[in-house]
Amino acid sequence: MSGAAALRACFTLLIIITIDFFATSATSSDTISANESLAGDQTLVSANEVFELGFFTPDSTNYYVGIWYKNIPDRTYVWVANRDTPVTNSSSSVFKIGDKGDNVVILDQEAATGTVLWSSNQTKANSSPVNPVAQLLDNGNLVVREEGDESSSSGFLWQSFDFPTDTLLPDMKLGWDLSQGLDRFLNSWKSPQDPSPGDFSFKLDFHGYPEAFLWDQGKKLYRSGPWNGIRFSGVPEMKSTSDIDFTFVSDQQQVYYSYEVNNPNMISRLTVNSTGTLQRFTWVEDSKSWSMFWDAPKDQCDDFGECGPYGICDTNGSPVCNCTSGFSPKNPQAWYLREGSDGCVRERELDCSSDGFLPLKGLKLPESSNAFVDMEMSLEDCQKGCASNCSCTGYSSANISNGEAGCVMWFGDLLDMRHYLDGGQDFYVKLSASDIVAYGGLVAQNSSTNGLGTLAIVGIAGGGGGVLLLALAAFLMWKRKTMPIRRGRNTEPKGARERSQDFLLNEVVVSSKREYSGENKPEDIELPLFDFNAIASATKNFCDENKLGQGGFGCVYKCRIEEGPVVAVKRLSKNSGQGIEEFKNEVRLIARLQHRNLVRLVGCCVEMDEKILIYEYMEHKSLDSVLFSKTKSSMLNWERRFNVICGIARGLLYLHQDSRFRIIHRDLKASNILLDGELNPKISDFGMARIFGRDQVDANTRRVVGTYGYMAPEYAMDGLFSEKSDVFSFGVLVLEIVSGKKNRGFYYANNELNLLGHAWKLWKEGKGLELVDSAVGDAYSMNEVLRCIQVGLLCVQEHADDRPAMSSVVLTLSSENPTMPHPKSPGFCLGRAIETDSSSSKHDETCTVNQVTVTILDAR
Template identity: 70%
Template sequence: MGGIIPISLHSLTTLLSFFFLFLTSFPAKSSSADTINSSESLTTGQTLVSSNDVFQLGFFTLDNSNWFLGIWYKNIPDKTYVWVANRERPLKNSSSGVLRIGVGGNLVIQEDGEGSTSAGSLLWSTNRTAAANPINPVAKLLNSGNLVVREASDEQNFLWQSFDFPTDTLLPDMKLGWDLNSGLNRYITSWKSKTDPSTGGYSFKLNFHGFPEVFLENGQHMRIYRSGPWNGLRFSGVPEMKSTADMNFTFIFDQNEVYYSYHVSDSSLISRLTVNSTGSLQRMTWIEDSKSWSLFWYAPKDQCDDYRECGPYGICDTNASPVCNCTWGFKPKNQQAWNLRDGSDGCVRQTSLDCSTDGFLPLKGMKLPDSTNAYVDKTMNLKECQQACAKNCSCTAFSSANISDRGTGCVMWTDELLDMRHYVEGGQDMYVRLAASDIAAYGGIASLNDSKKSPAPALVAGVSVASGVLLLGLTACLIWKRKRLQSMLGGKTQQRGIQERSQDLLMNEAVITSKREYSGETNPDELDLPLFDFNTVAQATNNFSEKNKLGQGGFGCVYKGMLDEGLAIAVKRLSKNSGQGIEEFKNEVRLIARLQHINLVRLLGCCIEMDEKMLVYEFMEHKSLDSVLFDKSKSSILNWPRRFNIICGIARGLLYLHQDSRFRIIHRDLKASNILLDGELNPKISDFGMARIFGRDQVDANTRRVVGTYGYMAPEYAMDGLFSVKSDVFSFGVLVLEIVSGKKNRGFYYANNELNLLGHAWKLWKERKAMEVLDPSVGVSYSSQEVLRCIQVGLLCVQEHAEDRPIMSNVVLMLGSETATMPQPKNPGFCLGRNVDTSSSSSKQDESFTVNHVTVTMLRGR
């Protein structure tokens, strides 16, 4: 039986002293410290925490095999890293890494955690090369997230700081740019992937040459996006950039340094700017209520953000169609490529310059051109800038350097103007050099003080006469063209008919908002689309050979073609003998020429010549969805990920039509044959012949002429002619169920009263057997949750009452979120009807009907 062993007070004191010395002999840091000195170190499992409890530094791993030293937000559940030290040389053993202060006050990461400061393999070092060694160096994690090395007694001056060597993240008060005295360049570079923080393929760097601006570059140092130069308020290419009480922006440009930074005055606001592994710049803000990061701003975000999208002297505008325009006095350099909406070759002058008589054309709301080689003088005012540019025969344009105080400073360009863009809101004024005759033809120079440059009297008289003759000729030409086109489209003068403009006017009108609406849509029915001549289209289609025919319908035929430069096209040729289709042809030109979305088919141009009416589209390698989905020999290529991608793509395209496009558009004939598939089986909505434009406040409309396809038409539309966005939602729901099941929805009951696809899916849903709807050809690799989510979304979209159906923004949310709450569907709408041709059930052609005035369109997928 055990007992208690007595111990003396002296022995107890000795024992406690021993344990105290034992514990203090290890240089480990607790997780609450923010500093280590030269006698301490940091190993795996130990961290430094900033005194405000926001940032944490330590070793981390994303794949359990490679370990890095980094800094992250301490209290954000979704661990977000803002800096990585040894991104190129990770630790391979979690227990072997150590961070310490080494020789010369350098922070080092070594492979082992024991021994002297010189022991172990060196993986990373601050590599400070100053001659003088610090006496008592310490490393501290500041409240800003900056890891610094300094003398223990000097809190102001840093021997080294992580803010000078950022990785993929720019934090508040970090500098993005150059220290011109030391040659230090601070820039951010993406991770290689989400799980690999080593140096990736994208960098965001400030170029201090000329008029400084920041460029996003890929791994080959090719520029893919630029911010535009700083104009005193913001970067000229970021019109949404505005300082607020919580956040303000700074740009310093002097002989010592050039940099951009931002400051957050509200300590509760967590914001960061990153470049991710896919090449996207993102400003993220933490939302505490939802415990998630919110995307506040990103770039590139549209076609006009792509560097040099419209080439030299081209101006890009996402509100125009096409997006590239030549300014007044210029024409496309490569007309054929321009007709195909490839503006990368840019524009060239129509009239040679004469230095002594040239003028300047004002452009409003502009992102200034690439300013790498621009000349900047901060002392000039804008009038002096104009005079200096006029005297310099090499000067191509000028602008204010600073617009924050009524315009100060001068920027002049002496080479080609690259990467210009127009904004409806934002941007700034710039002035482009033009020949005197082009200025006169435009309507005269709009000078800085409403006073015009005074050329010689003889020149004024000559230019006036020439411009008058030119304008008279253009007017006569335009009238003749319009009458000719109206005759070709039916012989009736229509107030809202499609109007052809001469190609020169189409491509070379000045893109100035004061002259016309910049989008080119002063007349909403105006044809703003490249025109192909008949011979080009005939040659491309091998003279409309039967071998090139892709399909045939009531409108005519669709042919595959190949242009000389190797671009595959699909040509929709309106039949000369068809009494139907002219209105649909005009409608499609009016609508789709102005719509641009990755999930809408791209209209390249049209041909209206020799009594021909043709539409030229991009060619879709896999033709229409129905030609693959309902063909058992092909449907197996549509595995579940591809089907789900097609469903989501159609949803995004329809959301664009209903909500995000410049018009609210109801398609009215959404069906499998009108969904085209490209080479990667991405979906594109096509055939806008029956579409209708809605006003932004318009809810629904009624028509006497119901057009569409049985099986896809909503009940209220088929029976009463009432259509709205909810009509398209119904059609989308049918499409979803067809894509999931691989079966057609007939839109009516068979003679033996079998249910159609909607009824069949509804019956299985109520019986909790919904997975039986899934097409067996999908195979065994699929997500049951995704399948069930799609079936439920499909049933919600085909509910009988329009008010019960979701709008497309909610549909996209439900499809994209595994946690979105979805209501239970109600009875689907069953549209009854009889098939006028019982043999057509086996036909590969769709059945499109006009219900009230019975006309039939037999349309095969293109």
């Protein structure tokens, strides 16, 4: 090669290296200028490598521009640009600053005119930037600004923080910029693999006394309660700490909520997921996983309007709905069947001259979008103002950060109140003068009254026979209203039914004392008692045409008792050797458990030999009747199956961790999962459940109960049960829901594997998708299916210690790209199964657990 040729080659190589250097430099920095762009695998990385921006694909078909955490292996997206308009080829599309320099766009670079595929909204009108740059900041905010202008956010020409997707990061604002007409709210993904806008959104309503609502399209699901100077009144767990500070600003220019993380080693985010749950996560570096710090709605009382107008929800009560003093149920029949959405009505009307106020402690303040707020008024003036306004129904202080300051008045019905043992604040509901005398409260202020009013004391200290008589009359009226309803005509000898009822329910309370020994005192169970004759009449004397199903306990019937709602009546068989213990167990447990994924017990009947439980009616009966039916299984598309799996997981997590008592179900199976009209799952049948102490890990029993095919190896072999035995049953359920096949009676050709063994074999061979039920069709998320199969296999591992806790299961199912361990061999049974689904059938069966053979008698 000549010297000239060598020189030209060196020069060409130098040019290539230089171009490559600058290209790499541009795409590995945190900033691009107006004449630069991103395409393909090129990304922006924030200065301290906290966040990264670039093209990504959640389903291998559509491409989006998004922002994610740079150094977290569990890829977590916090913002998506073109969620409505995905592109199909990232290499032919570019992300850059728009022509006007005050926004960002995605262009099709192969089109002759550079077609705009997506463009961000412009924030500032009439802006004319000279040298705009787009920069990804370490807080996750993508901003467009003038080059060299890094003073503050006020100088940003555009920023992604003004247009959130499903995630709220520290320093972001949830709420309104009224001067610019910006409404910053969270909107869920359609599904974990589809970033397009979903059905659920979390928005701040700035009207009245501002608060945030979780919406399912046009339906309110949950509200935070208004900001009281310290926290949202409906989030008692919300407390500023050394790690996190919360901020709420409300003035004529803006109304917003934000939070700040003070600990540089802490990563926190708030998100609304595709199933309609608000979740706050923190990253745990030791386990390399996200930990769920808080979620909502978490219980029945978080459901918006659960107890209707003037009703107060209390998860520590049974039933959870109670009317405010001075009010009674609007629909008594539905109320005593534990359907409280109709709420309560006043027993005595206000006269607008001598009304008073009843203080309510520890309350989530009522829905407040129509409330009147004056931060300058004192609480004394607030009382006077509410007393003098005939339309005012209650008042409270607006700020409790330094005592009580400011005034909030409510007009019209009081909705969505709940009581907290620890948290909430004082609220004063307006009552008539006679109710104030009866219940005790504040006499309304007038010009000659000083202070906050005079407390009307009821009882001996009431000061006068007239007051005492009024109090006694009011008490008798209240007692009459709260007595359980007895329907139908009684033909038994007088007192026989009452004696049998009292005997059984007293046994329940005595048992509760033993089981709940950790409590200071047991609480009586306020469960409505129904007349047997009324139930017999409603079921047409328990005829087969009203029968929903039958098991070892007896039969379940569908009926409407008098004019009440449709219910399911579970009649315990008189010939069953079991029964009384299971009946007492179910009454004392489920009457106290309140969760959207647990079936609701609305009453019972105990007359002589009759023992009957009355539940809310579930339109689609049990999961097994749909899942394993050739004609009905197509109703359960993948979205519904995934919702069923997540719902069962949340219900089981509540039993194990979030309920007042730790409950081990011990008989979790498809026939004990009921489906409502929208195919939402609810766990039922607590006859075999056991209560665990808070520090108790496991227990042993000589009486093995449950259903073969769902029983954990350690329980079936040794009678050892714990939360992890429920986890095993859940894992079996997950694999059954995915496959549409029963674990019992499923044997794969030649090698006689049951469903667990078959799923394990497919998983090891990388053929997990072959497990999917053909009734699902092709419309399913591969990532979701594989995640569910892996969760199922993790839950059915042979050794209990290897199985995850339900808190980890719920977190994994709700995460888009979770980090999960590889499952180990499941504990499964080999051999011929006896075709029965009843957990109460009595027979011998041979069960092999990893080649160890034992014979077990099912005691149920």
